[in-house]
Amino acid sequence: MNIVVVGAGLAGANAVEELRKQGYTEDITLLGAEPHPPYERPPLSKSVLLGDKEPDVVFVHDRAWYADQQVDLRTDARVTAIDRDRKHVEVAGTQISYDRLLLTTGSQPRRLADLEPLQPLYLRTLEDSLRLKDRLQGTVLIVGAGWIGLEVASAARHAGAEVTAVETAAQPLLAVMGPELGASFAALHREHGVDLHLGTSIASVSDGEVTLADGHRVTPDLVVVGIGAAPDDQVGRDAGLAVDNGLLVDARLRSADPAVFAAGDVANQDHPVLGRRVRVEHWDNAIEQGKHVAGVMLGGDEPYTRLPYFFTDQYDFGMELVGNVGPEGFDELVVRGETGGDRVYTAFWVAGGRVVAGMHANDWDAIGPIREIVGQPFDERLRDPGVPLSELAS
Numbered sequence: 001m002n003i004v005v006v007g008a009g010l011a012g013a014n015a016v017e018e019l020r021k022q023g024y025t026e027d028i029t030l031l032g033a034e035p036h037p038p039y040e041r042p043p044l045s046k047s048v049l050l051g052d053k054e055p056d057v058v059f060v061h062d063r064a065w066y067a068d069q070q071v072d073l074r075t076d077a078r079v080t081a082i083d084r085d086r087k088h089v090e091v092a093g094t095q096i097s098y099d100r101l102l103l104t105t106g107s108q109p110r111r112l113a114d115l116e117p118l119q120p121l122y123l124r125t126l127e128d129s130l131r132l133k134d135r136l137q138g139t140v141l142i143v144g145a146g147w148i149g150l151e152v153a154s155a156a157r158h159a160g161a162e163v164t165a166v167e168t169a170a171q172p173l174l175a176v177m178g179p180e181l182g183a184s185f186a187a188l189h190r191e192h193g194v195d196l197h198l199g200t201s202i203a204s205v206s207d208g209e210v211t212l213a214d215g216h217r218v219t220p221d222l223v224v225v226g227i228g229a230a231p232d233d234q235v236g237r238d239a240g241l242a243v244d245n246g247l248l249v250d251a252r253l254r255s256a257d258p259a260v261f262a263a264g265d266v267a268n269q270d271h272p273v274l275g276r277r278v279r280v281e282h283w284d285n286a287i288e289q290g291k292h293v294a295g296v297m298l299g300g301d302e303p304y305t306r307l308p309y310f311f312t313d314q315y316d317f318g319m320e321l322v323g324n325v326g327p328e329g330f331d332e333l334v335v336r337g338e339t340g341g342d343r344v345y346t347a348f349w350v351a352g353g354r355v356v357a358g359m360h361a362n363d364w365d366a367i368g369p370i371r372e373i374v375g376q377p378f379d380e381r382l383r384d385p386g387v388p389l390s391e392l393a394s
């Protein structure tokens with residue numbers, strides 16, 4: 001049997017590792033479009049971009065590990081077509097047969113065509129990060145105050161650059177965090193000297209000068225765009241797999257084709273606990289779905305039930321978030337602690353009488369109880385910071 005994994009990123013690496021851990025001894029081929037073995041992307045906007053760590057910290061394993069594990073890792077190997085009738089994939093004119101095919105092709109940054117004259121940088125790959133690190137000086141304009149934009153703002157301020165950031169929404173991270181916590185992120189960045197323009201957008205670009213719709217003008221040395229990512233589902237779509245904001249998979253990460261599976265950023269899963277489809281672009285999801293799908297490819301029948309988990313670090317602020325607020329939004333946000341000042345707090349999103357997501361800021365011991373509270377019916381005592389979270393978690 002040959003298991004072919006398309007996409008040598010975090011999900012792909014974890015899938016092949018788990019296949020071997022579960023005792024699968026037959027062929028594994030791991031095909032990646034990039035020149036590198038699989039690597040972690042969070043450091044690309046944090047420690048590597050800050051210059052705190054060497055770039056080689058990012059690799060999940062070195063190349064020798066794949067050879068030891070008898071994983072046929074091929075880099076610079078973009079799969080251009082999948083023939084599901086004949087069960088093979090095409091790479092540079094050659095065909096590789098599969099019995100099981102796992103698609104872990106990840107996602108790609110959304111691009112802004114209007115800004116092309118300014119040759120903006122995007123941040124997805126190791127090369128992007130190193131290029132950006134070299135150019136984080138002078139005046140930097142960041143378009144988009146989402147996770148990537150805010151982390152780049154933090155690194156740019158750390159490097160001593162003048163930073164202007166522009167965001168069309170009324171607050172950073174508004175769709176994920178809501179207005180109150182979004183405002184706390186805005187204040188964090190302003191306190192660190194970021195000139196943040198909210199509820200506005202780029203009106204025009206002329207002779208290197210950018211004019212915002214609010215009238216502000218800036219002549220940046222560097223423009224960085226972080227306006228979200230789109231699933232890299234083209235090769236699956238071309239093969240006739242069902243696609244709608246990513247490759248559609250069931251609760252067990254299986255496509256409608258019994259030989260084809262998907263995991264990580266590209267997978268739009270029918271999530272059994274959330275009761276709806278969700279596509280998660282987070283580090284933890286890529287690891288855990290990668291491991292899980294390995295078991296399913298070997299005949300396991302367990303659904304993937306883990307809730308989304310996310311972390312970020314910006315300046316001296318760090319947070320972790322568990323759960324997922326659905327497209328209908330939430331009824332109430334319960335905050336324990338101060339979202340200003342030292343920003344040590346926990347927060348819980350409540351919808352339909354249940355806690356659907358929870359986070360902590362700078363309160364690392366809280367993540368254990370938060371994991372247990374998310375998913376439970378809302379308990380009024382959550383409003384009382386005098387009641388320890390551990391008491392509510394049991």
Ligand SMILES: Cc1cc2nc3c(=O)[nH]c(=O)nc-3n(C[C@H](O)[C@H](O)[C@H](O)COP(=O)(O)OP(=O)(O)OC[C@H]3O[C@@H](n4cnc5c(N)ncnc54)[C@H](O)[C@@H]3O)c2cc1C
Nearest residue numbers: 007009010011033041042079105106264265281282283286
């Ligand atoms: C700068 C940055 C910072 C981040 N920080 C955080 C963070 O702080 N916290 C967090 O939770 N998440 C973070 N993330 C998100 C996290 O890194 C992703 O969710 C994770 O990398 C997804 O893993 P993946 O394996 O699904 O996809 P990827 O890591 O994108 O890997 C997919 C691979 O497939 C390859 N590929 C695509 N098409 C083909 C093809 N046809 N043939 C062969 N190969 C192909 C791609 O080139 C890529 O190498 C960050 C992401 C970025 C970019």
